[in-house]
Structures are given as structure tokens and as C-alpha cells.
Amino acid sequence: MTATTTTTGPEPSASPDLSKPVGDPPLLEVRNLTVTYGGTVPAVRGVDLRVEAGQKLGIAGESGCGKSTLALALLRLLPATAKLTGEILLDGEDVLTMKWGRLRAVRWAGASIVFQGAMHSLNAVHRVGDQIAEPILLHNAKATPAAARRRAGELLEQVGLPAARAQAYPHELSGGQRQRVMIAMALACDPRLIIADEPTTALDVMIQAQILRLIEQLVADQDVGLIMISHDLAVLADTCDRLSVMYAGRVVEEGPARQVYAEARHPYGRALSTAFPRIGDPASRRAPRGLPGDPPDPAALPGGCTFHPRCPVALDSCATEDQELREAGGERRAACVLVDAPAADDSRSTS
Structure with missing residues (x-):
């Protein structure tokens, strides 16, 4: 049953096909999710996702494609002006129909989020140890303040920081250290799903690599599901099992991460892939190439396939006929009329 609600709070893997239910219910299943702002602006349009325990799903796309809106929608963290429809089934329970008390219990404990920009997500006037301890005290009635502080120290050590750093304020930590604090906070109540929204934004490449390896190790050790959001296909291909590419609020391609990359x-997935250098790949000697134009304004989407104004291989019919996801071989699906044809020549797809 489809629910309607308005928010109330501020190498290819052997993973199962996310588009076909198999075996036990998944950890997370999103069905036909739409998010509309102000009643008229569609930010997310009919998205379907599936994440199993221990699985890492990457979501890629340019700024403005709806990635962060999708991440916040999964825990109903969007402003009250956002209208959500569809289903978000977390362990089989629809987040969109939860009463406020149940939703409050699910946040942090059932699923947690690592927000984009740790400096702006942490409270500048509270020590980081107290901020990590807060969700523990809220979700565990038996926890004492002393026990919560000890647990905060253990979590800091788990993410590679000394327990003594619990006494630090956010401004006393580096960008990488603050991001580790955010990851520790996300783990505080042992959630089954972690949503990481651009967890390496503004970090240098060395710290970025450390954070990504840390997230991978934590997911493997604790058998939690992970949704990682980024504009960088190379990072997601290296980190995740499967990959969904979003454009103008919709998923336009999905499949095993390394195959998609x-x-x-x-054509949009190919453009994103060639926009980043492939260091160490002797077969790729060309400089990265950008994609002309900008993503469409959600309030004025073009007709037909929303990508056709920027697409180098668009047909005349693309301006009038929208495309749904269709089988593309190798556990992949793509929303393109040319999906049954051989892959377009790389020079055409990015010129």
C-alpha cells in the first residue's frame, strides 16, 4: 500500500540484483519514492532502491540531481515543505507511516546518517564526546552518563582517534578527525544501516582514502548496510558493491559498481565516468572531459528524456518520449532508448 506523508522534522560483486526481490526481505527497500517541494517542484521522482545487510550501495550524480534529498528522505529529515509519497521499508516497516515516537526510536538505532560537512553538523559549543554520548543516552534508557562517555571513547578508538579526543571541541580537530567523529556518532547505537552523504567532501586525497577504508572495514566487521552518496564514480566503484546513477531526480542506471563505472x-553514466582521471590505467591516456550544460531546473524539466538536451547521442524521439529503466545485461538496467544497441563510441559520448 502506498503512503503519503509530509515530513515533521527539521570487480563486480556477487550481490543479488537490487531490482528483483529474492529470499528474505531486504534491510532497506525503497519503492516509487517521490519528494516534492512546495507542492510543485519534484526533487526525487519515482526512485526504487534495495539494500541488503552487509551490502554497499553507491548513489552518484551531479549537484542538484536529488542525491542528498533522497538521503534525508530515508529518515524523514526534510523540512515540512517537502511532500513524500511511496514506501521506504526499513526491515519491512514503512518509515513514511511511522508515528513520531517510533520514527524517533528508529533514527540512530535502526539507521543513522553521516551528514555532508562535519564542521556544520557538529555543535561548536559542545565537546565531541558529549555529542557522541547523546544518542546513546536517548536510545538506551539503562545507560548512565558515565557509561555513555566510556562508550564514546571506545567509538573514537574504533574510528582511529584516541579516546582522550572526546574532550575536544570541533574546532580543535582537523577535517578528517571531525569526519571520524561523525562516523563514530553514526555507530553509537549499533544501527543496521548507515547513510553516508558525501563523507569525504573537502578532504585531501590521503585523508579521503583513509576515511573510505575505515567505512569499508566498519561495514564488513559489523555487517551493516551502507548507502554512500557522491558525485565521484571512481570513489564509489572502488568502495561499493552496486551503483545507482541519478539525474534530474531519477535513477537512470544501476548495476554492479565496477561494471557501471x-x-x-x-550516456550520462559514461559522461560521469570519463569526467575523472583513471590514474594507473595504461588503457586510458586521455585527459578527463566535462559534460557541457547544466542539470535541468526541477521546476522546469524538459519533456521526454530529461537528459536529451545534453545527450551527444540523443534521437529525435528522445525529446518527446521518456524512458524507464530496462534490462541492460549483466544485472544492469538503464533508462535509455539505445540500451539494446552496442555501447556508444567513447568519443561520441563525451564530445
């Missing part, structure tokens, strides 16, 4: 079937 190496041989995207949608």
Missing part, C-alpha cells in the same frame, strides 16, 4: 550503458 567501466562500461556505463546510459
Whole structure:
């Protein structure tokens, strides 16, 4: 049953096909999710996702494609002006129909989020140890303040920081250290799902690599599900099992992460892939190439396929006929009329 609600709070893997339910219910299943701002502006349009325990799903796309809106929608963290429809099934329970008390219990304990920009997500006037301890005290009635502080120290050590750093204020930590604090906070109540929204934004490449390896190790050790959001296909291909590419609020391609990165079937996926250098790949000697134009304004989406004004291989029909996700081989799906044809020549797809 589809629910409607308005928010109330501020190498290819052997993973199962996310588009086809198999075996036990998944950890997270999103069905036909839409998010509309102000009643008229569609930020997310009919998104379907599936995440199993221990699985890492990457979501990629340019700024403005709806990635962060999707992440916040999963725990109903959007402003009250956002209208959500569809289903968000977390362990089989629809987040969109939860009463406020139940939703409050699910946040942090059932699923947690690592927000984009740790400096702006942490409270500048409270020590980081107290901020990590706060969700523990809120979700565990038996926890004492002393026990919560000890647990905060253990979590800091788990993410590679000394327990003594619990006494620090956010401004006393580096960018990488603050991001580790955010990850420790996300783990505080042992959630089954972690949503990481651009967790390496503004970090240098060395710290970025450390944070990504840390997240991978924590997911493997604790058997939690992970949704990682980024504009960088290379990072997601290296970190995640599967990958969904978003454009104008919709998923336009999905499949095993390394396959999508190496041989995207949608022209937008190919453009994203070639926008980043492939260091150490002797077969790739060209400089990265950008994609002309900008993502469309959600309030004035073009007709037909929303990507056709920027698409180098668009047909005349693309201006009038929208495309749904269709089978693209190798557990992949893509929303392109040319998906059944051989992959477009790389020079055409990015010129």
C-alpha cells in the first residue's frame, strides 16, 4: 500500500540484483519514492532502491540531481515543505507511516546518517564526546552518563582517534578527525544501516582514502548496510558493491559498481565516468572531459528524456518520449532508448 506523508522534522560483486526481490526481505527497500517541494517542484521522482545487510550501495550524480534529498528522505529529515509519497521499508516497516515516537526510536538505532560537512553538523559549543554520548543516552534508557562517555571513547578508538579526543571541541580537530567523529556518532547505537552523504567532501586525497577504508572495514566487521552518496564514480566503484546513477531526480542506471563505472550503458553514466582521471590505467591516456550544460531546473524539466538536451547521442524521439529503466545485461538496467544497441563510441559520448 502506498503512503503519503509530509515530513515533521527539521570487480563486480556477487550481490543479488537490487531490482528483483529474492529470499528474505531486504534491510532497506525503497519503492516509487517521490519528494516534492512546495507542492510543485519534484526533487526525487519515482526512485526504487534495495539494500541488503552487509551490502554497499553507491548513489552518484551531479549537484542538484536529488542525491542528498533522497538521503534525508530515508529518515524523514526534510523540512515540512517537502511532500513524500511511496514506501521506504526499513526491515519491512514503512518509515513514511511511522508515528513520531517510533520514527524517533528508529533514527540512530535502526539507521543513522553521516551528514555532508562535519564542521556544520557538529555543535561548536559542545565537546565531541558529549555529542557522541547523546544518542546513546536517548536510545538506551539503562545507560548512565558515565557509561555513555566510556562508550564514546571506545567509538573514537574504533574510528582511529584516541579516546582522550572526546574532550575536544570541533574546532580543535582537523577535517578528517571531525569526519571520524561523525562516523563514530553514526555507530553509537549499533544501527543496521548507515547513510553516508558525501563523507569525504573537502578532504585531501590521503585523508579521503583513509576515511573510505575505515567505512569499508566498519561495514564488513559489523555487517551493516551502507548507502554512500557522491558525485565521484571512481570513489564509489572502488568502495561499493552496486551503483545507482541519478539525474534530474531519477535513477537512470544501476548495476554492479565496477561494471557501471567501466562500461556505463546510459550516456550520462559514461559522461560521469570519463569526467575523472583513471590514474594507473595504461588503457586510458586521455585527459578527463566535462559534460557541457547544466542539470535541468526541477521546476522546469524538459519533456521526454530529461537528459536529451545534453545527450551527444540523443534521437529525435528522445525529446518527446521518456524512458524507464530496462534490462541492460549483466544485472544492469538503464533508462535509455539505445540500451539494446552496442555501447556508444567513447568519443561520441563525451564530445
